[in-house]
Amino acid sequence: MAEKYLGEDIKKLGFGLMRLPKIGEDEDIEQTCKMVDTFMKRGFTYFDTAYVYDGGKSEDALRQCVVERYPRDSFVCASKLPLWNAEKYEDLAPLAEESLSRAGLEYFDFYLLHALNADSAKKAEELNAWEFMKEWKASGKAKHIGFSFHDSAEALEDILKKHPEAEFVQLQINYKDWEDEGVQSRKCYEVARKYNKPIVVMEPVKGGSLTTMTQEVQDLFKAVHPELSIASWAIRFVASLPGIITVLSGMSNEEQMNDNTGYMEHFEPLTEEEQATIQKAVEIINAVPTIPCTACKYCVDGCPMQINIPGVFAAMNFLKVYGNKDGAKGRYDRAVKDGGKAGDCIHCGQCEEHCPQHISIIETLEEASALFD
Numbered sequence: 001m002a003e004k005y006l007g008e009d010i011k012k013l014g015f016g017l018m019r020l021p022k023i024g025e026d027e028d029i030e031q032t033c034k035m036v037d038t039f040m041k042r043g044f045t046y047f048d049t050a051y052v053y054d055g056g057k058s059e060d061a062l063r064q065c066v067v068e069r070y071p072r073d074s075f076v077c078a079s080k081l082p083l084w085n086a087e088k089y090e091d092l093a094p095l096a097e098e099s100l101s102r103a104g105l106e107y108f109d110f111y112l113l114h115a116l117n118a119d120s121a122k123k124a125e126e127l128n129a130w131e132f133m134k135e136w137k138a139s140g141k142a143k144h145i146g147f148s149f150h151d152s153a154e155a156l157e158d159i160l161k162k163h164p165e166a167e168f169v170q171l172q173i174n175y176k177d178w179e180d181e182g183v184q185s186r187k188c189y190e191v192a193r194k195y196n197k198p199i200v201v202m203e204p205v206k207g208g209s210l211t212t213m214t215q216e217v218q219d220l221f222k223a224v225h226p227e228l229s230i231a232s233w234a235i236r237f238v239a240s241l242p243g244i245i246t247v248l249s250g251m252s253n254e255e256q257m258n259d260n261t262g263y264m265e266h267f268e269p270l271t272e273e274e275q276a277t278i279q280k281a282v283e284i285i286n287a288v289p290t291i292p293c294t295a296c297k298y299c300v301d302g303c304p305m306q307i308n309i310p311g312v313f314a315a316m317n318f319l320k321v322y323g324n325k326d327g328a329k330g331r332y333d334r335a336v337k338d339g340g341k342a343g344d345c346i347h348c349g350q351c352e353e354h355c356p357q358h359i360s361i362i363e364t365l366e367e368a369s370a371l372f373d
């Protein structure tokens with residue numbers, strides 16, 4: 001039996017509905033229904049969507065695949081209110097109503113202010129959004145209110161100090177970013193614990209980065225558990241932390257669903273030996289030599305071919321660290337979509353004069369072109 005948080009008995013895997021399988025532009029409802037059936041059959045109940053996911057189609061899919069096919073007391077649903085779509089207090093209720101209507105629900109079990117950071121937390125104050133959330137809960141349209149969060153531990157503490165009405169927080173936590181100064185997984189986790197807020201974890205596999213690894217890391221994990229996927233280590237790591245309501249996985253096909261629900265059905269926290277294996281994996285990942293680009297962009301302005309040099313280097317570093325060629329190619333394609341490709345470089349040398357890290361940009365772009373163009 002899982003620990004109960006906020007009176008809810010929820011297993012430690014939640015179905016994130018932001019990357020559902022698709023046919024063309026639309027969600028593949030038939031495949032999603034099969035995934036939902038596997039999820040429910042194995043005792044999982046938590047579904048996470050948001051007003052903005054796929055322009056509302058995610059909430060529609062929730063209705064079609066879950067709400068219209070299962071009794072209301074057999075699942076719990078979370079959705080999120082996008083403050084960036086609101087200019088005044090009166091805009092909030094219609095957005096929240098629209099989410100309920102798309103999902104075919106009378107209430108959300110968990111309702112969140114979406115993606116708060118230091119700036120959007122200020123907007124929440126201006127809009128009086130927390131007052132709205134309290135009223136929404138009092139009206140019975142949300143059972144529990146909270147927020148998802150992407151910023152520093154300090155900004156998180158500011159919000160939690162001001163808003164004790166937030167019952168839970170949704171945080172990005174993964175083993176790679178546990179000590180990362182940008183993401184601050186550990187520090188944010190510790191702030192949430194200090195304020196006694198149970199946590200929903202998002203991005204446990206760092207947007208898919210921790211599902212494929214270099215051969216060395218794969219060998220390390222496979223030596224301990226040959227039968228377990230690489231992704232399982234990332235999800236079990238966060239599920240093992242105290243105070244976790246559930247861990248969201250944005251599953252995109254039946255294979256991922258079968259894998260995740262398989263090892264999480266009878267979840268046990270990581271043993272000391274398994275924790276040590278993860279620490280070793282992090283050491284290996286952190287020791288991979290990468291291009292020392294700080295993304296300062298001093299090189300970009302003068303480039304006659306408008307090459308997004310730091311974006312290209314970030315894709316190359318992703319490949320070096322995670323060994324994930326498809327993921328790196330996706331990052332590269334997004335980086336160069338509005339400008340020149342790595343292979344368009346005319347060797348004028350403007351960029352290298354400006355790079356404070358003294359990176360051999362021309363040579364490195366040639367490598368990138370060979371890999372991705």
Ligand code: SF4
Nearest residue numbers: 303345346348349351
């Ligand atoms: S050397 Fe290549 S990347 Fe650098 S500024 Fe010139 S064209 Fe752009």
Ligand code: SF4
Nearest residue numbers: 293294296297299355
């Ligand atoms: S100037 Fe150098 S460090 Fe800065 S973004 Fe360009 S390549 Fe990276």
